[in-house]
Amino acid sequence: MGVGGCATGARQWIWTGKIMSAQRVVNILFCGVGGQGVLKAAEIAGLVALRAGYAVRKSEVHGMSQRGGSVESHVRFGPAVHSPLIPEGAADFVVCFDAAEGAKYRHMLKKDGVHFGPFLPLVRQQGIEPRYENTFFLGLLSRYLPLPRDAWLHALEQAFPRAQAENRRCFLLGAEMDAGRLKAEDRILQSFAGGSYALFACFVVNNLIFILSSVAVR
Amino acid sequence: MLNAAALNMKTTTAPQRKLLSGDEAVARGAWEAGLKVAASYPGTPATEILEALALYSEVDAQWSVNEKVAFEVAYGAALGGARSLMACKHVGLNVAMDPLMTAAYTGINAGLVVVVADDPGLHSSQNEQDTRWVSRYAKLPLVEPADPAEAREYVQAAFEISEQFDTPVLLRLTTRVAHSKQDVAVGTRAVQPNRPFQRDAVKYVMVPAHAAARHRAVEERLVRLRAFAEKTPLNRVELRDRALGFVTAGVAYLYIRETFPEASVLKLGFSYPFCDQKIRDFARLVNELVVVEELDPFLEDHLRGLGLTFKARHPSFQLGELRPEHLPAIVRGEAKPAKPFPARRPVLCSGCAHRAVFSVLRDLQLTVTGDIGCYTLGAAPPLASVHTCLCMGAGFTVHEGLRRALPGDRRIVGVMGDSTFIHSGITGLINAVYNRMPGVLLILDNATTAMTGAQPHPATGRTLRDEPTRTLVLEDLCRACGAEHVDVVDAKDTAALKQLLQQRLEERALTVIIARSPCWQLVRTKAGAPEFKPELCQACYECLEIDCPAISKSEDGLIKIDTARCTGCNLCVERCAYEALIPRRA
Numbered sequence: 001m002g003v004g005g006c007a008t009g010a011r012q013w014i015w016t017g018k019i020m021s022a023q024r025v026v027n028i029l030f031c032g033v034g035g036q037g038v039l040k041a042a043e044i045a046g047l048v049a050l051r052a053g054y055a056v057r058k059s060e061v062h063g064m065s066q067r068g069g070s071v072e073s074h075v076r077f078g079p080a081v082h083s084p085l086i087p088e089g090a091a092d093f094v095v096c097f098d099a100a101e102g103a104k105y106r107h108m109l110k111k112d113g114v115h116f117g118p119f120l121p122l123v124r125q126q127g128i129e130p131r132y133e134n135t136f137f138l139g140l141l142s143r144y145l146p147l148p149r150d151a152w153l154h155a156l157e158q159a160f161p162r163a164q165a166e167n168r169r170c171f172l173l174g175a176e177m178d179a180g181r182l183k184a185e186d187r188i189l190q191s192f193a194g195g196s197y198a199l200f201a202c203f204v205v206n207n208l209i210f211i212l213s214s215v216a217v218r
Numbered sequence: 219m220l221n222a223a224a225l226n227m228k229t230t231t232a233p234q235r236k237l238l239s240g241d242e243a244v245a246r247g248a249w250e251a252g253l254k255v256a257a258s259y260p261g262t263p264a265t266e267i268l269e270a271l272a273l274y275s276e277v278d279a280q281w282s283v284n285e286k287v288a289f290e291v292a293y294g295a296a297l298g299g300a301r302s303l304m305a306c307k308h309v310g311l312n313v314a315m316d317p318l319m320t321a322a323y324t325g326i327n328a329g330l331v332v333v334v335a336d337d338p339g340l341h342s343s344q345n346e347q348d349t350r351w352v353s354r355y356a357k358l359p360l361v362e363p364a365d366p367a368e369a370r371e372y373v374q375a376a377f378e379i380s381e382q383f384d385t386p387v388l389l390r391l392t393t394r395v396a397h398s399k400q401d402v403a404v405g406t407r408a409v410q411p412n413r414p415f416q417r418d419a420v421k422y423v424m425v426p427a428h429a430a431a432r433h434r435a436v437e438e439r440l441v442r443l444r445a446f447a448e449k450t451p452l453n454r455v456e457l458r459d460r461a462l463g464f465v466t467a468g469v470a471y472l473y474i475r476e477t478f479p480e481a482s483v484l485k486l487g488f489s490y491p492f493c494d495q496k497i498r499d500f501a502r503l504v505n506e507l508v509v510v511e512e513l514d515p516f517l518e519d520h521l522r523g524l525g526l527t528f529k530a531r532h533p534s535f536q537l538g539e540l541r542p543e544h545l546p547a548i549v550r551g552e553a554k555p556a557k558p559f560p561a562r563r564p565v566l567c568s569g570c571a572h573r574a575v576f577s578v579l580r581d582l583q584l585t586v587t588g589d590i591g592c593y594t595l596g597a598a599p600p601l602a603s604v605h606t607c608l609c610m611g612a613g614f615t616v617h618e619g620l621r622r623a624l625p626g627d628r629r630i631v632g633v634m635g636d637s638t639f640i641h642s643g644i645t646g647l648i649n650a651v652y653n654r655m656p657g658v659l660l661i662l663d664n665a666t667t668a669m670t671g672a673q674p675h676p677a678t679g680r681t682l683r684d685e686p687t688r689t690l691v692l693e694d695l696c697r698a699c700g701a702e703h704v705d706v707v708d709a710k711d712t713a714a715l716k717q718l719l720q721q722r723l724e725e726r727a728l729t730v731i732i733a734r735s736p737c738w739q740l741v742r743t744k745a746g747a748p749e750f751k752p753e754l755c756q757a758c759y760e761c762l763e764i765d766c767p768a769i770s771k772s773e774d775g776l777i778k779i780d781t782a783r784c785t786g787c788n789l790c791v792e793r794c795a796y797e798a799l800i801p802r803r804a
Contacts, residue, residue, distance in 0.1 A: 033562060043399075050237050050401050057365075058237070058399040061341045062262055062671070068767045069564030083476035084365065084398030084469070088543040088558075104559045130782050 025078035032097030037134035042073035049077035139174020245270035247370035255295035257288035260670035261307030289314035296330035299412035325384035329377035339539030348514035360490035452487030463504025569785030571709035571735035589613035589634035611642025651700035709735035745786025746802035754798035
C-alpha cells in the first residue's frame, strides 16, 4: 500500500534537488491563449498538489480574456502559501502553450527556473493533437515535481471523463519521454548544477514506483 | 482502485478539504450557514457564486433578469424569514443601488448578504470602481475576505452580523479573491428555522414619515456597529517585528505576508464602519505605519481623518491591480512600476455570428451605439464597428440621444445582445416608441449570456438549474412594446441583413431587427476550412478585415488559414473578390 497512497506516498519521494523540497513553495505559471486548455491544466496541477497533502493557491482570470486573449494561471504549493499570485521573478516553471505568450512571461521566471518554450516543438514532433497539448505538458511538468504519478493519472481521469485513454497516453508520453531525445533537457539539467544527480535518482525512483503502482492497480 | 481507496481514507480521517475558488467558497459558506434563497445576474468575476449554489438542492437559486430584480427577490426572501444572498459584480450593484439604499433603512428579518466582486485591473469590466465606498454611502457594514478560506468563514459571519444588527451586509470580493483557488476546510450545513414575517408598516413601508424614523435607526445602528468593529475577531492584529506595521484589507494582506513576512499587520476583515481605537492602538505599537489597499484611498482617507501619521501609497497605485512584487515600492514611497507587457487582445471566437453582423455594419459605415457583452469586441479594429459602450442597456437609449442631437442623421443604429436586452434594454425600446423616435435597433440574439460563460436567460426557456420554463419570445415582446417593424434574420446571412438594413434605414419607422444565430460555443459545429488558392490571391487582405482568429497574414505575404481554429463559416470567402478562397462543401 505504501507506494499507492498519495497522501503519504508524496513524502517518500520528495526531491532533494535544487527545485524540489517540501520546505518551500513551488511556483508554476501556466500561460497561453484562450481555448488552449491553460486553465484546465492549472486546475489539474493544483488538484494533484492538494491530493499530495500540500497547501495550494491558484489564481486565474475568466471572462473577456478567454475570448482568444492572453490567459495565465498561477499555481503555488508548499507547506504554506500566502499570495495567490506568483511574485515577479519567482516562478520555478513557466509552462507556455504558445511561444509568444511564453516569451512575455520571462520576467516571471526565476534565475534557475525552467521555461517550457523550448519544449513547444515537441508537440508537433510527437504528433500530439492540439487539444491534448495540455496533458502532454502536464506529463513533462510531472517529471520535475514531487507529486505521485498515480495522483496525476487520477486527476486526469476526473478532469477528462471523455478520451481518457488518449489523455493518459499523452500525459505518459511527456512523463516518460527519453531524456536523450529531449534535447532541451540537457540544457535544463545543466542549469541545475548540483541537483542533477538527485534529479536522475528521482527519474529512476519515479519510474520504479510507476511500474509497481500500475501493477498494484491492475 | 487502491489509489482511490487511499484517498477516501484520508478524507474520512481529516477534516474535508476542497480546492475552492473564492466564489465557490462563498457559495459553500452560505450553504453551511443555512442559506435558503439566492439570486444574481451573471457578471465576471461573481458569476460562479450562483453556478456553485445551483449545485446545492436545498438552496432556491435563480438567475434573475437583472441585479435590481435579484436584490429585491433576495430582500423579499429575507423579510420572509429565510437567509438570503444576492451576488453581482461591482457595476451590477450600481443597477441595484435604488433598493439597496432604502433596504439599509428598513433592515431585514433573516440575514441578507450582498456579495459584490470588484475587478481591479479591469480584466473583464467597463470601469474600475471601488465598491467599498457603497458601504459608507449606504451606511452598511462591509466584510472583506482575503482568500477563499476566509470567504467561506466571512460569509457565515456576515449572516450573523446581518441578523444581530438587522441590516443587509456587503461582502466584497475582488478578482483575485473570487478567482483564486485555495485548499479550504469545509463544514456541514446548519439550518435555522424561518423567522416569521411581522407586518410592520413603520419599518417596511418607506413613506417620508416612516423613513425619517428609520434614518435615525440607521445612524444608531452605525454607532453600535462601530463598537462591534472594535471587538470582532474579523479585525485582527498580528504583532511581529514592530519596526514596520501595515494596515490593510482583502487580498493585499496576502501580498504583505508574502513580501514582508516579519512585519506586523492590522488586517481589517470588517472594514466598515472602522475600528478607530484598534487602528490608533496599532499605530502606537509600530515604528513605521504603512497603509496598503487596492484602488481608491478608502483606508488612507479615514486614517488621515483620525490624524494619524503614516505612509500612503504613491497615487499611481490608485490605478489598476496590486501585485505582490509592488509591496517594496509602496514601502519606499515609489510610483507603481509599469506593466511589463501588453496582454493579447481578446477577439470574437472563430465561427461567431456577431462577426458577420459587424462586417455588414462596417460595410454600411453606420454609427453604432453598442452595449455590454462579447459583441463589445466589435469595437476593436479592424472591425471597429461599435462606437459607444457605456453600461448594460445603453445601446438603445444612447442611440436615441444621439439621434435627437443629430436629427437628420439616419445612419445610426443601436445594438445589444439578447440577455442585455432583457436585463435593461426593454425600457429603452419602450421609451423610443413612446417618444416617437424612428430608427433601427438590432438585437444580436445568440440564445445565451455568452461573455460570462453561457448562462441561460428568460428567452432561452431554461433556468439556472436547466429546468424548462416559459420561453420569452423576443419578437412578440418587441411588437408588444410597439415597434412598427420586427424583423428576424439569420445573423450569418450577411446579404439578407445588408439588404434589410438598407431598406429599414430609409423608412421613418422604429424597427427592431433580431439577428439570430446561436453562440458558436453552444453548438460547436464545424465544417471544412475554405480552400486557399494562392495563385489567385491579390494580397488585398480584405479577408483579414473581419478580424477572425483563424485567418492571418502568412510569411510569404499572402494569407493562411489555421484549419484547427477555422469553423468553416465562410465569412472570409464572401469577402474575397478574386475567388482565391473556395468554400469546401461537406
